[in-house]
Amino acid sequence: xxxASLNHGRDxxxxxxxxxxxxxxxxxxxxxxxxxxxxxxxxxxADLAHLYRNLNDGxxxxxxxxxxxxxxxxxxxxxxxxxxSAYVNxxxxxxxxxxxxxxxxxxxxxxxxxGMSDAFLCPTDPISIPDASWGIDFEGEIAIITxxxxxxTRTEEVHGHxxxxxxxxxxxxxxxxxxxxxKGFGFxxxxxASSFSPVAVTPDELGENWHDFKLHRxxxxxxxxxxxGEPDAGIDMTFNFAELIQHxxxxxxxxxxxxIGSGTVSNKDRSKGSCCIAERRMIETLEQxxxxxxxxxxxxxxxxxxxxxxxxxxxxAIEQQVVKYQHEYAQNDLNRHQPGHH
Amino acid sequence: xxxASLNHGRDxxxxxxxxxxxxxxxxxxxxxxxxxxxxxxxxxxADLAHLYRNLNDGxxxxxxxxxxxxxxxxxxxxxxxxxxSAYVNxxxxxxxxxxxxxxxxxxxxxxxxxGMSDAFLCPTDPISIPDASWGIDFEGEIAIITxxxxxxTRTEEVHGHxxxxxxxxxxxxxxxxxxxxxKGFGFxxxxxASSFSPVAVTPDELGENWHDFKLHRxxxxxxxxxxxGEPDAGIDMTFNFAELIQHxxxxxxxxxxxxIGSGTVSNKDRSKGSCCIAERRMIETLEQxxxxxxxxxxxxxxxxxxxxxxxxxxxxAIEQQVVKYQHEYAQNDLNRHQPGHH
Numbered sequence: 001x002x003x004a005s006l007n008h009g010r011d012x013x014x015x016x017x018x019x020x021x022x023x024x025x026x027x028x029x030x031x032x033x034x035x036x037x038x039x040x041x042x043x044x045x046a047d048l049a050h051l052y053r054n055l056n057d058g059x060x061x062x063x064x065x066x067x068x069x070x071x072x073x074x075x076x077x078x079x080x081x082x083x084x085s086a087y088v089n090x091x092x093x094x095x096x097x098x099x100x101x102x103x104x105x106x107x108x109x110x111x112x113x114x115g116m117s118d119a120f121l122c123p124t125d126p127i128s129i130p131d132a133s134w135g136i137d138f139e140g141e142i143a144i145i146t147x148x149x150x151x152x153t154r155t156e157e158v159h160g161h162x163x164x165x166x167x168x169x170x171x172x173x174x175x176x177x178x179x180x181x182x183k184g185f186g187f188x189x190x191x192x193a194s195s196f197s198p199v200a201v202t203p204d205e206l207g208e209n210w211h212d213f214k215l216h217r218x219x220x221x222x223x224x225x226x227x228x229g230e231p232d233a234g235i236d237m238t239f240n241f242a243e244l245i246q247h248x249x250x251x252x253x254x255x256x257x258x259x260i261g262s263g264t265v266s267n268k269d270r271s272k273g274s275c276c277i278a279e280r281r282m283i284e285t286l287e288q289x290x291x292x293x294x295x296x297x298x299x300x301x302x303x304x305x306x307x308x309x310x311x312x313x314x315x316x317a318i319e320q321q322v323v324k325y326q327h328e329y330a331q332n333d334l335n336r337h338q339p340g341h342h
Numbered sequence: 343x344x345x346a347s348l349n350h351g352r353d354x355x356x357x358x359x360x361x362x363x364x365x366x367x368x369x370x371x372x373x374x375x376x377x378x379x380x381x382x383x384x385x386x387x388a389d390l391a392h393l394y395r396n397l398n399d400g401x402x403x404x405x406x407x408x409x410x411x412x413x414x415x416x417x418x419x420x421x422x423x424x425x426x427s428a429y430v431n432x433x434x435x436x437x438x439x440x441x442x443x444x445x446x447x448x449x450x451x452x453x454x455x456x457g458m459s460d461a462f463l464c465p466t467d468p469i470s471i472p473d474a475s476w477g478i479d480f481e482g483e484i485a486i487i488t489x490x491x492x493x494x495t496r497t498e499e500v501h502g503h504x505x506x507x508x509x510x511x512x513x514x515x516x517x518x519x520x521x522x523x524x525k526g527f528g529f530x531x532x533x534x535a536s537s538f539s540p541v542a543v544t545p546d547e548l549g550e551n552w553h554d555f556k557l558h559r560x561x562x563x564x565x566x567x568x569x570x571g572e573p574d575a576g577i578d579m580t581f582n583f584a585e586l587i588q589h590x591x592x593x594x595x596x597x598x599x600x601x602i603g604s605g606t607v608s609n610k611d612r613s614k615g616s617c618c619i620a621e622r623r624m625i626e627t628l629e630q631x632x633x634x635x636x637x638x639x640x641x642x643x644x645x646x647x648x649x650x651x652x653x654x655x656x657x658x659a660i661e662q663q664v665v666k667y668q669h670e671y672a673q674n675d676l677n678r679h680q681p682g683h684h
Contacts, residue, residue, distance in 0.1 A: 010381055010597075039352060077421045077597060079460035085527070106525075113527040114456040118421035118597035129593065130494060152472060152669025173593060183448075185427070185455040186528015192593040251471065251515060251534040255352075255419060255460035327494025 001052035003027075003164065004199045004316075005034050007072040007122055016048060017066050017199050018055045021316055024066040025055050034074050034200070038257040041147050041163060068316040073120040073196035074166055075145065075257060081117035081194065082248055083141070083170060083261035084110055088238040090266035090279055097282035110239045110247045113186050115170070117259070121195035123318045127171055127296075128325040129192065135174030136296040136322055140221045140275035140304045142233050142262040143168045144241050145200060149254040158213065158242035165206065165215060167197035168261050169304050169318045174278055174295055196259075197305070197315035209308070213240035217314070219265045221275050222303040223296075228280070229273030233265045233306075275304075296322045343394035345369075345506065346541045346658075347376050349414040349464055358390060359408050359541050360397045363658055366408040367397050376416055376542070380599040383489050383505060410658040415462040415538035416508055417487065417599060423459035423536065424590055425483070425512060425603035426452055430580040432608035432621055439624035452581045452589045455528050457512070459601070463537035465660045469513055469638075470667040471534065477516030478638040478664055482563045482617030482646045484575050484604040485510045486583050487542060491596040500555065500584035507548065507557060509539035510603050511646050511660045516620055516637055538601075539647070539657035551650070555582035559656070561607045563617050564645040565638075570622070571615030575607045575648075617646075638664045 002019065005012025011033040015024045030047045031037035037044050054060035085091050088106055095102040121127070129136050145164040153161075176190035203210045209217050216234030220227070239247075244260055265275045274280045281291035296302070305317040344361065347354025353375040357366045372389040373379035379386050396402035427433050430448055437444040463469070471478055487506040495503075518532035545552045551559050558576030562569070581589075586602055607617045616622045623633035638644070647659040 079419045079421060080458060082458075082530075103525075109525070111525055111527050112530050114458060114530060116422060116424075116456060116594060117459075118600055119595060128493075134593070150669060151470075151667060157671060176593070181526050183445075183451070183453055184523050184528075185453050186526075188424075188454050188456060189589070189593045193595075247531070251476070251518070251531045252458060253461060253535075258460055325493060327492060329499065 001049055002199050002201045002205060003034060003037070003048070003074060004066075005072045005074050005076060006070055007076070010077060011035055012072040012076045016051050016055055019205070021066055021199065021313060023055055023063050025051055025060045025063045027051060035078075035257050038145065038147060038163060041256065068198035069124050071198040071316075072122045074164070074200040075120070075196070075259060077119050078117040078257055078259050079255055080258035081115040081261070082112055082258065083115045083263060084112045084239065084244045085263035086110065086237050086239040086244060087263055087266040089236050089268050090264050093266070093279055093282045093286075097285045107238060110244055111263075112244065112247060115187070115191055115261075116193065119193060121193045121320070123195050123198045123316065125195060125320060126323040127320050128323050129173070130325045130327065132295075132297055132322075132324075134176050137172045137174050137277045138221070138223070138296070138302040138304070139168070139170040139172055139264045140219050140229070141168040141170055141264060142215050142219070143196065144260050146245065146254055146258045146260065147256045149245060149249055151249055151251065151253045153245065153249045155242040155246050158245050161245065162203060162213070162241060164200040164202060165210070166200040167219070167304055167306060167315050167318060169195045169302065169320060170261060170264070171195070172276070172278070195318055195320060197318055199316045201314060206314070213242040217306050217308070218272075219275060220305050220307065221273070223277070224301055227273065229275045231265050231267035231269075231272040231275060233262070236267050237262065298322055298324050343391055344541050344543045344547060345376060345379070345390070345416060346408075347414045347416050347418060348412055349418070352419060353377055354414040354418045358393050358397055361547070363408055363541065363655060365397055365405050367393055367402045367405045369393060377420070377599050380487065380489060380505060383598065410540035411466050413540040413658075414464050416506070416542035417462070417538070417601060419461050420459040420599055420601050421597055422600035423457040423603070424454055424600065425457045425605060426454045426581065426586045427605035428452065428579050428581040428586060429605055429608040431578050431610050432606050435608070435621055435624045435628075439627045449580060452586055453605070454586065454589060457529070457533055457603075458535065461535060463535045463662070465537055465540045465658065467537060467662060468665040469662050470665050471515070472667045472669065474637075474639055474664075474666075476518050479514045479516050479619045480563070480565070480638070480644040480646070481510070481512040481514055481606045482561050482571070483510040483512055483606060484557050484561070485538065486602050488587065488596055488600045488602065489598045491587060491591055493591055493593065493595045495587065495591045497584040497588050500587050503587065504545060504555070504583060506542040506544060507552070508542040509561070509646055509648060509657050509660060511537045511644065511662065512603060512606070513537070514618070514620070537660055537662060539660055541658045543656065548656070555584040559648050559650070560614075561617060562647050562649065563615070565619070566643055569615065571617045573607050573609035573611075573614040573617060575604070578609050579604065640664055640666050
């Protein structure tokens with residue numbers, strides 16, 4: 001089935017979306033929010049699936065036209081967003097571009113960072129950043145949402161724990177990364193709020209395109225309406241989602257509603273393009289001695305989506321524009337300041 | 343006022359606790375959970391404060407004896423756990439012990455990592471880890487819980503945004519840290535679930551002990567019933583909580599219910615002891631050439647608390663024992679395996 005959250009309140013309102021993304025129906029009688037549904041999946045799954053079938057058959061009641069612009073990310077906020085870097089080809093390119101070798105262990109030991117999850121952007125929200133010199137970039141990725149998974153769970157036990165799949169734009173501030181990683185504590189300021197595709201889908205929706213814990217379809221990324229990349233998410237994914245889960249669960253359980261990301265989708269076949277500007281700049285550096293493509297400027301747009309064999313969008317599109325963020329001083333604080341303080 | 347969460351369901355049940363930690367009253371008519379209260383603070387604060395006054399005055403109805411053993415962490419799960427390393431003295435010791443200089447910028451640019459927050463331990467839960475060779479350690483810290491804070495908020499604007507204060511045991515797996523930080527993406531497997539003090543308190547509860555966005559009382563840590571450290575949390579805190587908030591808010595808003603940690607409390611005065619074993623081992627390395635104190639073994643205990651001037655516990659105690667975690671294969675997975683697979 002296909003699920004989405006209307007942009008209402010902190011946690012959205014759960015809706016079921018038809019297979020062709022044209023119609024929707026409120027699910028609040030079954031589960032008010034997607035987090036509630038994930039917290040109680042065993043109890044709500046059959047009712048949601050029933051509503052989904054009726055919606056597709058045109059016999060559901062109180063349906064309405066589905067509009068991705070009214071959606072929040074499927075989980076507008078989450079208790080966990082753990083983002084991997086499973087396309088090791090991409091990691092190797094990063095290293096090569098700065099003349100560094102990649103440790104052999106990177107092919108066997110997954111890279112994962114803990115990302116902020118207290119408020120995600122809506123799929124069509126502007127990317128609002130104060131300063132374009134921070135190096136604003138998109139990253140097209142695949143993400144899964146899990147149910148509860150015990151500490152110590154191994155790849156052989158992951159089957160059935162992946163409840164939903166969606167797309168991500170993991171916004172990155174490239175020029176803040178080197179200093180931040182140099183401090184040794186990982187990404188923080190360099191990874192602002194991410195956005196997710198309007199629709200999250202259960203694995204069965206993907207049919208043969210979902211196997212070996214990977215999604216085997218091209219991820220289509222446009223930058224300023226130009227095709228930027230279309231690599232196949234099922235190719236060159238060194239660590240599948242079962243391996244990422246095993247890595248995360250080594251020293252802790254994973255709770256229902258945890259989102260796990262694949263990292264930037266990347267194929268060794270360079271004709272497939274890239275899912276982030278940084279990778280294209282690395283290739284330019286390797287091929288031409290220096291990067292040519294600038295990072296995103298105010299006004300730039302990005303569009304991330306995935307199509308099935310018949311050319312139909314599976315998840316709806318992430319469609320965002322970069323805008324300049326202007327911080328407004330809180331009035332009560334202004335009053336406590338000297339005039340001219342800022 | 344003082345708030346706690348009974349250990350019930352994924353988000354606990356909000357209760358109000360008397361100033362002396364002896365009595366409690368259900369708050370579910372006002373807010374079912376602490377996250378709900380934080381999401382709607384302006385609407386619920388007055389009612390919670392009224393109940394708290396009645397409880398202290400002995401005129402609240404349906405009260406019951408407060409028992410920390412029935413508590414979850416105040417937020418049993420949270421949308422954000424951002425942990426600083428604000429006692430730079432501690433960071434400098436880490437570096438010195440391995441013969442590395444600390445960059446000067448560490449005195450002016452806070453270190454913060456994104457921690458897991460999808461399920462915290464209860465204050466009296468066992469610390470359940472599969473392998474003691476991972477180097478199990480406690481870290482005694484102070485943490486705050488915020489309301490909504492806009493991106494770009496500066497220290498001058500933080501006043502009023504710190505809603506609650508509590509203690510933390512930031513459990514760390516020391517022997518997993520070097521390899522993990524070496525990969526460049528920060529802590530992940532090396533930082534399993536943390537636990538928090540049974541009670542979270544509003545800043546006004548702390549009176550003169552809360553000023554300059556710091557908590558000015560000693561943090562008392564016992565390891566196996568021996569006093570391990572009692573450094574003053576108000577001394578040598580290089581970055582106060584307003585500065586940590588400014589750092590976090592540089593490129594993103596902060597959402598209600600975000601927990602921000604101080605990092606291991608540490609005083610330059612070594613007679614005050616340490617709030618984690620790693621720091622004592624560094625001091626031993628500097629003074630005796632090698633560490634003497636082992637990390638925690640199965641059966642070891644840790645107790646973290648803070649007392650007011652009259653010797654009364656402010657937050658209740660974090661009291662935990664390390665136990666060996668045994669992963670049980672899921673039955674449905676076992677059935678799919680060859681005999682003898684594990």
